[in-house]
Amino acid sequence: xxxxxxxWMAMRAFKANRIRSFLTTLGIVIGVSAxxxxxxxxxxxxxxxxxxxxxxxxxxxxxxxxxxxAGGVRMGLGTQPTLSIGDAQAVARECPSVLRVAPIRAGVAxxxxxxxxxxxxxxxxxxxxxEMRDWKAVSGRVFSDEDVRSASKVAVLGQTVVDNLFVGxxxxxxxxxxxxxxxxxxGVLERKGQSPTGQDQDDTIIVPVSSAQRFLFGTTFPxxxxxxxxQAIGPQYMEDAQEEVKQAILQRHKQEDxxxxxxxxxxxxxxxxxxxxxxxxxxxxxxxxxxxxxGIMNIMLVSVAERTxxxxxxxxxxxxxxxxxxxxxLEAVILSTLGGFVGIILGVVSSYLMSKAFSWNILLSIPDxxxxxxxxxxxxxxxxxxxxxxxxxxxxxxxxxxx
Amino acid sequence: MALIELRDVKKSYKLDSIEIPVLKGISMIVEKGExxxxxxxSGSGKSTLMNxxxxxxxxxxxxxxxxxxxxxxxxRDQIAHIRNKKIGFVFQNFNxxxxxxxxxxxxxxxxxxxxxxxxxxxxxxxxxxxxGLSDRSGHYPTQLSGGQQQRVAIAxxxxxxxxxxxxxxxxxxxxxxxxxxxxxxLLSLNDKFGTTLIIVTHDPTVASYCRRTVRIKxxxxxx
Ligand SMILES: Nc1ncnc2c1ncn2[C@@H]1O[C@H](COP(=O)(O)OP(=O)(O)OP(=O)(O)O)[C@@H](O)[C@H]1O
Ligand SMILES: [Mg+2]
Numbered sequence: 001x002x003x004x005x006x007x008w009m010a011m012r013a014f015k016a017n018r019i020r021s022f023l024t025t026l027g028i029v030i031g032v033s034a035x036x037x038x039x040x041x042x043x044x045x046x047x048x049x050x051x052x053x054x055x056x057x058x059x060x061x062x063x064x065x066x067x068x069x070a071g072g073v074r075m076g077l078g079t080q081p082t083l084s085i086g087d088a089q090a091v092a093r094e095c096p097s098v099l100r101v102a103p104i105r106a107g108v109a110x111x112x113x114x115x116x117x118x119x120x121x122x123x124x125x126x127x128x129x130x131e132m133r134d135w136k137a138v139s140g141r142v143f144s145d146e147d148v149r150s151a152s153k154v155a156v157l158g159q160t161v162v163d164n165l166f167v168g169x170x171x172x173x174x175x176x177x178x179x180x181x182x183x184x185x186x187g188v189l190e191r192k193g194q195s196p197t198g199q200d201q202d203d204t205i206i207v208p209v210s211s212a213q214r215f216l217f218g219t220t221f222p223x224x225x226x227x228x229x230x231q232a233i234g235p236q237y238m239e240d241a242q243e244e245v246k247q248a249i250l251q252r253h254k255q256e257d258x259x260x261x262x263x264x265x266x267x268x269x270x271x272x273x274x275x276x277x278x279x280x281x282x283x284x285x286x287x288x289x290x291x292x293x294x295g296i297m298n299i300m301l302v303s304v305a306e307r308t309x310x311x312x313x314x315x316x317x318x319x320x321x322x323x324x325x326x327x328x329x330l331e332a333v334i335l336s337t338l339g340g341f342v343g344i345i346l347g348v349v350s351s352y353l354m355s356k357a358f359s360w361n362i363l364l365s366i367p368d369x370x371x372x373x374x375x376x377x378x379x380x381x382x383x384x385x386x387x388x389x390x391x392x393x394x395x396x397x398x399x400x401x402x403x
Numbered sequence: 404m405a406l407i408e409l410r411d412v413k414k415s416y417k418l419d420s421i422e423i424p425v426l427k428g429i430s431m432i433v434e435k436g437e438x439x440x441x442x443x444x445s446g447s448g449k450s451t452l453m454n455x456x457x458x459x460x461x462x463x464x465x466x467x468x469x470x471x472x473x474x475x476x477x478x479r480d481q482i483a484h485i486r487n488k489k490i491g492f493v494f495q496n497f498n499x500x501x502x503x504x505x506x507x508x509x510x511x512x513x514x515x516x517x518x519x520x521x522x523x524x525x526x527x528x529x530x531x532x533x534x535g536l537s538d539r540s541g542h543y544p545t546q547l548s549g550g551q552q553q554r555v556a557i558a559x560x561x562x563x564x565x566x567x568x569x570x571x572x573x574x575x576x577x578x579x580x581x582x583x584x585x586x587x588x589l590l591s592l593n594d595k596f597g598t599t600l601i602i603v604t605h606d607p608t609v610a611s612y613c614r615r616t617v618r619i620k621x622x623x624x625x626x
Contacts, residue, residue, distance in 0.1 A: 001514055001515055001517060002517075004520070005514050005520075012502060012503070013502075016502050309498070310500050310502075312498075313498050313499075313500055313511075314500075314511065314515075315459075315483065315486070316457075316459055316486060316492055316498070317486065317487065317492075317511050317512040317515060317559065317562075318483050318484065318486045318487020318488070318512055318515040318516065318563075319483060319515050320479070320480045320483040320484070320515070321479055321480055321483070323483075323515055395460075396459040396460070396486075397454050397459045397460040400459070400494075400498060
């Protein structure tokens with residue numbers, strides 16, 4: 001019996017039961033489109049978080065002044081000004097697991113250029129900061145270690161600052177006023193977008209730490225900084241680096257009036273929870289696909305029962321075991337793959353609409369679509385086999401006697 | 404030459420763990436080209452016997468040799484092959500598939516024989532023509548009279564040129580005149596193709612058409 005004959009037989013059966021076939025397929029359509037939508041939303045979310053992690057920089061540790069407990073009283077982190085440039089230099093010198101250190105003296109300042117002004121965060125740091133955050137200049141240059149040593153009044157601007165101060169003008173070479181002090185713009189940084197906590201990372205101006213201390217924010221003790229960023233030499237050295245940093249500063253302060261934190265870890269936890277969430281959504285979607293499969297099985301069982309006499313007749317004129325089996329299996333597979341096909345279209349469309357409506361990040365890949373489609377195929381085989389098997393096992397006389 | 408040979412064939416049904424014997428030891432031989440009428444009172448086991456001869460059912464014990472091959476040793480697909488190629492079955496209630504047209508019903512045995520689409524359609528048309536229904540090929544069974552349906556069923560039984568036609572009360576649901584024409588059609592097959600016929604009937608006039616009559620009573624043959 002040829003495949004064409006089988007296919008034609010299946011089509012005749014669907015024609016005889018249009019509404020039923022449609023409703024059965026609908027179960028699979030919903031299941032497959034849910035799987036596609038959940039896959040794309042879930043993958044999109046974790047991709048976005050990964051991007052954000054990458055934008056922060058990898059293997060980063062942050063050191064903040066103030067301990068978690070001081071004399072039994074909980075203190076807010078960063079409230080006690082205790083860290084200094086000297087601490088940063090000591091860390092860079094003494095810790096073998098540390099690749100780079102960037103001391104940071106930062107604050108909010110009013111920035112003026114011509115008749116435009118803008119309040120933004122100003123970060124005073126060293127040239128290593130750009131390396132650590134993998135942040136490059138799109139025009140001009142970032143400042144050098146010479147600029148830091150000589151406390152030159154140069155500034156590197158984030159894109160948001162550029163957007164708010166300059167209208168159709170190249171900022172490089174222009175002089176802006178930060179807290180009234182003239183700074184020359186030497187570079188503009190590439191766009192980084194939002195941080196994982198939702199802050200605009202491009203709304204910033206970066207200047208040499210020495211200039212920030214001397215001209216912008218002052219110091220209550222020599223070399224005062226607000227925090228330092230430390231980069232470990234590799235992801236597997238994060239714990240070593242943290243311990244080394246702690247020991248190095250402890251030796252200088254004689255008390256634990258500072259806190260060392262793994263910056264990346266926090267983000268990774270966030271990513272993990274996004275993953276768990278999308279896995280959860282996906283499993284709910286898969287359940288609906290399985291429910292669709294059970295719908296197919298149910299209808300196929302009804303169909304076998306209804307067509308018992310037909311099966312008897314087919315057997316009486318010479319249908320073999322697999323002729324009968326293939327007939328019903330093919331019907332189930334056609335229903336499920338047809339549902340899979342429509343489900344993919346619906347899933348792609350609905351994830352697109354979701355991304356537009358809620359401005360979610362979605363990620364659709366061809367392999368995912370193929371997997372969802374072959375899943376619907378196997379649902380057809382899986383849930384079609386039992387009814388087909390049952391049909392083929394009928395005894396011809398009994399089947400013929402069935403009314 | 405014996406085409407059909409039954410040796411002490413018994414069939415019993417189990418109802419609530421009580422064995423009810425229906426066929427109590429049937430031995431018979433049907434030669435190639437014979438026309439046999441199988442008669443007997445209602446409930447005597449005629450249909451049961453026909454189903455066994457037609458390979459739709461298996462005996463509880465005994466041997467059935469068809470065309471020199473013992474059927475009881477065959478697997479399900481081999482038996483399906485015999486039903487397809489060697490036997491044409493005509494039922495009292497026609498047993499046409501309601502969803503399929505007359506032509507498609509006649510095509511059915513050829514589909515399972517692997518006959519190509521074009522050849523199949525041509526042969527099915529030929530057969531419908533032979534039973535006098537060439538103008539009804541696109542009709543569904545519900546659009547045909549009882550006599551016409553039985554003609555379609557006969558055309559279907561002939562599809563793969565089987566050497567044996569088994570008819571279980573083929574005229575049972577038809578009026579006398581229609582019944583007569585169906586009988587004539589069946590007998591003409593024997594004349595034209597030498598087809599072996601076994602016909603179950605209650606009707607003495609139908610039996611009188613046949614050259615040999617086999618009587619069955621309470622599951623035993625009384626020749
Ligand atoms: N599936 C079955 N289960 C139990 N008993 C059965 C079954 N099929 C047939 N019988 C019994 O076997 C006996 C013979 O039945 P069968 O149909 O062969 O009779 P028949 O000679 O064809 O009668 P009729 O002329 O009325 O068609 C009957 O008593 C019937 O009740
Ligand atoms: Mg009967």
